[in-house]
Amino acid sequence: MKFFSRQKSFKGGIHPVEYKRLTSNLPIDKLPIPSKIILPLSQHIGAPSIPIVNKKDEVVAGQLLAKQNGPISVPIYSPVAGKVLSIGIEDTVSSFAKECITIQCTENSELNQLPKLDVDNITSTMIRDRVQLAGIVGQGGAAFPTYFKLTPPKDKIIDYVILNGSECEPYLTRDYRLMIERPNDLIIGFKLIMRALNVEKGAIGIEDNKEDAYEILNNLVQDDDSIEIFKLKTKYPQGAEKMLINAVLDREVPPGKLPLDVGVVIQNIGTAISIFEAVYWGIPQISATLTVSGLGIKTPKNLSVPIGTPIIDILDYCGGFTDKAKRVVVGGPMMGITQHNLNAPIMKATSGILVLTEEEINKVEETNCLRCGKCIEVCPVNLTPTKLARFSQLERFADAEENGIFTCMECGTCAYICPANIQLVQWIAFGKNKISLAKKAG
Ligand code: SF4
Ligand code: SF4
Known part of the structure; x- marks a missing residue:
């Protein structure tokens, strides 16, 4: 019998008010089919998908609407039956307008499933192909095509997969609910990921504010030496890839490097469930599980929602x-x-919708830097946020770069702690954007 209870963590970080109790006890509910859905062709990092339907076409649920466009891209399927109303530019939740396929939903048809797989004799190639065909993207925020992440370059030796169960952002409880409502599907999905990568060791990192999720999953893998469950300290941003790898494996990802440079691939809880559904049930990624919360919404919920549903x-x-x-x-x-x-549609990687009140936003006037050093203390990647923001403000971009501006993952920890309420992340993001644009222009 095995029992792991290592409370591990990383340097820096903060403890924002959690607000998770608003939804943590609420089982995942299912949103009824909306009257219209809007599917952005770019819901992922990489090239936008290419539409293969036309205005006025009738479509069924599970039908391919847009095909993959090159190696870093994914196909898009219809989550509903209906008629294509338009293909054109619409606002999206990413704050950019993008080309979208809009469908007027009709009565729901039976789902058009992907071809059945021989799951008893599945190979790593079959899993990767299925993940690609199903259009799965990482559900941890960045929406990177999962197929691509499961196909690392040949010169990178991957020996560990970590499933990110930390869900360190306040309010969000969808990963927690998936862990306690669907633990068997989750472990099968995780093993499919390990198999796809030909990796023999896996770990799930769970913050210690999700004790029952930890217990349930730990009991499930008791007799399985290939998976360890780690209890992590509740601290923001515990779920950031570099922090998670450091907490679970004591490996440091150097600035400018990726998890695969230290032999690790990280996947999200929702992604593992989507992989399970695609392989075992033939379901492409057509829905998102998300938390709707905040003191500004009347009935907070955890919900399974068709992708493309307007907020x-x-x-x-x-x-x-x-x-x-x-x-x-x-x-x-x-x-x-x-x-x-609010007519913008949710996308494949949407994790939550929050309706916040003044009290939660805690808006206070920005003042001059107090030189308190708190932002430096909490930065998990050892940056000096106040300096980087100042360099960006003064357009001293070479200095910003020299001081590691591109190591910043825009986690917001420094801005949260800053007593002067300085928009540190916005300034850093501004600097990064300017430097990138200048480099592209040559
Ligand atoms: S936003 Fe960037 S600078 Fe600020 S704490 Fe996070 S990583 Fe550090
Ligand atoms: S936390 Fe804010 S006030 Fe304190 S040093 Fe950093 S930027 Fe200045």
Whole structure:
């Protein structure tokens, strides 16, 4: 019998108010099919998918609507039956307008499944091919095509896969619910990932505010020496890839390098479930599990939602706004994006919709830097955020680069702790963007 209870963590980080109790006890509910869905052709990092349907075409649920466009891209399937209303530019939750296929939903048809696989004799190639065919993207935020991540370059030796069960952003509880509601599917999905990469060791890192998820999964793998469950300290940003690798394996990912440079691939809880569904049930990635929370929404929920559903339909299903609602954010409060158009659709990697009140936003006036050093203390990758922000403000981009601006993962930890409320991340992001544009222009 094995029993792992290592409370591990990383240097720096913060402890924001969690607000997870608003939804942590709520089982995942299913949103009814909306009247219209809007599917961006770019819901992932990489080239936008290429539409293969036309305006006025009738489509069924599970039908291929847009094909993969090159190695870093994914296909897109319809989550509903209906008629193509338009193919054109629409607002999306990413704060950029993108080309989208809009479908007027009709009565739901039976799902058009992917071809059945011989799961008893499955090979790593069959798993990778299925992940590619199903259009699965990482659900940890970046939406990187999973097929690509499961196919590392030949010169990179991967010996460990980590499943990220930390869910360190406040409010979000969808990964927690998936861990306690579907632990068997999750472990099968995780083993498929390990098999796809031909890796024999796997770990799941879970923050210690999810004790029951830890217990359930630990019991499930008791007799399985290939998977360890690690209990991690509850601290933001525990779920950032570099922090997670450091906490679980004591390996340091050097600045400018990737997890695969230290032999690790990280996958998200939702991604493992999607892989399970694609391999065992023939379901492409057509839905997202997300948390709808905040003191500004009447009935917070954990929900399974067809991708492409407009935010407003989801908020209506959750009872609409309270009187104090001030801001709608897609994602978590630390790295999420404030929304200006509630008709924008959720995408494959959407993890949450928050409706925040003034009290939660805690808006205070920005003042001059107090030189307190708190931002330096908490930065998990040892940067000096105040300096980087200042260099960006002054357009001293060479200095910003020399001081590691590209090591910043925009986790928001420094801005959260700053007593002067300086928009540190915005300034750093501005600097990174300017430097990148200048490099592209040559
Ligand atoms: S946003 Fe960047 S500078 Fe600020 S704490 Fe996170 S990694 Fe450090
Ligand atoms: S936390 Fe804010 S006030 Fe303190 S040193 Fe950093 S930027 Fe200045």
